[in-house]
Amino acid sequence: MGPEIKHPSEPVTLAIIGCGQRGLAYAEYALSEPTKCKVVAIAEPRPNTRKLNAESHRVDGSLVFTSWTEFFDASAETIATIGKRLADAVVIAVQDHMHHEVVEAFASQGYDILCEKPMATSIEACIQIEAAVKKANIIFGMGHVLRYSPYSQAITEIVRSGKLGTMVNAVHVEPVGHWHFAHSYVRGNWSKEKDSSFSLMTKSCHDIDILCHWFSPDTPVRVTSFGGLQHFRKSAKPAEAGDATRCFDCAIEKQCPYSAKRVYLDKVTAGQLDWPAAAIVDGIPDIEGITDALQYGPYGKCVYESDNDVCDNQVVNIQFASGATVSFTMVAFTSLICSRQTRLHFTHGEIVGDMETFTVTDFRTGKSTLHTPKAEGGGHGGGDLGLIRTFVEAVRTRRQELLGTDVTDILKSHLMVFAAEHSRREGRVVEYADFEKSARETWSPMESKDFTHDGLI
Structure with missing residues (x-):
């Protein structure tokens, strides 16, 4: 049985898959408007971040998972035994290259989905997502937050x-x-x-x-x-920086606009514990944790010695x-x-x-x-709040049109970006209609996947 329209007094339940900056931005709505939606499950590999968010949303311990596959397996079990999903919808805020597999998996279980941008990182994967969402006939939102401010x-x-x-x-x-x-x-x-x-x-x-x-x-x-x-890139590195590969070892660190000490450590020392410092440690940033991250991790490397x-x-x-x-x-x-x-x-x-x-x-x-x-509150001039609020209402009422877009429109938008990058790489004008036609002909949807096999990562 598919999802039904929920009574206005009944909050939409969400599972947050990935509790990084973007996942937290959307989950915040449940704390400010608890009658509208409730976070009932989270999946997050970092232990401190997982614990903080479970406590913040008072998530039952049985619905706190270390990976999206753990949540998927638990969901499969409840669907098989009692015919019920663990939440009304999932918010997918994992790393970009994972979007394709995670969206397809939860679409196969009938969850409504809000996916952080981008839709996926390849044309093929975007086209596969369109097919999966259409087949599942679910509400699908995309993290194009600029539309919603x-x-x-x-x-x-x-x-x-x-x-x-x-x-x-x-x-x-x-x-x-x-x-x-x-x-x-x-x-x-x-x-x-x-x-x-x-x-x-x-x-x-x-x-x-x-x-x-x-x-x-x-x-x-x-x-x-x-x-x-x-x-x-390395060719732009100031000569005065010498052989230093990390900011802590650089003679001109204080004059560098990209000093990791300035960007992260000085802000935490001044009591600024939010982004970007919060993004480079597990849990609440402190001086010791930030120092360690800058000494040994990628965020302390010289920007001219990185592998970007x-x-x-x-x-x-x-x-x-x-x-x-x-x-x-x-x-x-x-x-x-x-x-x-x-x-x-x-x-x-x-x-x-x-x-x-x-x-x-x-x-x-x-x-x-x-x-x-x-x-309004939230990032992108209130766009984060506007998107999650609209998505929740679309889920509650079963009205995709509230989002002002659908999965095919979202796909076309992404194909425009791929077409632009194709132009940059090839140094030519790209005809969009030909580009979309070729993409659809080249990457036709795969056959239905079995998301319960032992090899799932």
């Missing part, structure tokens, strides 16, 4: 209203932030494509998504992209069927941290914004109006 939704309302005429161009910049890029894409989990994916996918797939969303139903027809790894290989700057240009155009830039070398800068140009006006406020100018009246959407 009050700021973005206010802009979307104006775009859809047609008050400024037809949108003909968008200029959008994702300023990653110099030390943020070093943390995540030089020293961190997203530094090497083989371990995750290329940086346009891991960092900016939701930027491409919202740009295509604003132009919809207009469709992208061609894309070009340029970029590369410009700075974070993903782009630190990239531009993407898209043309739509109507002739409308988009210019998108992702760049590491900024003081702003992910505070997107956006200009939307219409036939009768423009919108200029910075993720907190935006100004609407109507050319016909000459009037400019400043909009300051009500800020």
Whole structure:
């Protein structure tokens, strides 16, 4: 029997698969709105992080797991014995390369799924997920959080209203932030494509998504992209740093904008225990734990001696069927941290914004109006909260349309990112329709998998 509409007084139950920064961001909603949803199970390999989150959400010990496969096996047992899943939905916030297998596994058990971005790290895997979600007929949400912030939704309302005429161009910049890029894409989990994916996918797939969303139903027809790894490599290492490979051993550490001591240890010493320091240790950061991580782990390595290989700057240009155009830039070398800068140009006006406020100018009246959407808690200007809140309501009411997207739309958005990267690598214009057709013909869905075999990892 499939899921049924839940009574408003009955909270939607969630299992959090991966209790890192993203998993915690979504789980926070259960603490602030306990009548809406409840975290009833977690799966997390790090013991201190697992214990802290189990205690925070008062999860029964029998539903605290060290891996997603443990939770999957326990779920399989309850489905087989009493015909019931352990939760209404799962939030999948494991490492990117695991998304494919984990989504397919829990779709096969009939769980509604909220998957952190990206959908998967290969075209084949994305197409397999689309097939699995459609077959299971489940509610499926994607961590494209930019769509769900009050700021973005206010802009979307104006775009859809047609008050400024037809949108003909968008200029959008994702300023990653110099030390943020070093943390995540030089020293961190997203530094090497083989371990995750290329940086346009891991960092900016939701930027491409919202740009295509604003132009919809207009469709992208061609894309070009340029970029590369410009700075974070050994050839850019200052001569004064000598042979030092770690910040603690570097003579010019105090002058380096990427000093690990500055980014992590000094902040913890000052009492700042949240991200990014919280991301490099298991549990609550302290001086001893951070020092140990910087002495022996990747986060204390010189950014010019790391084994990173993903782009630190990239531009993407898209043309739509109507002739409308988009210019998108992702760049590491900024003081702003992910505070997107956006200009939307219409036939009768423009919108200029910075993720907190935006100004609407109507050319016909000459009037400019400043909009300051009500800020909400959570990251991405309230986008994290907006997504999990919408997902929970979609699960409760069995209405995929509340999310404003579906798995096929999500797949097309990801294929645009793959097409852009294909253009960058090959140095040519990519025709999107041909790219999607080729992808679907090449990577047709596999036959149904057996997720209970002993070889499952």
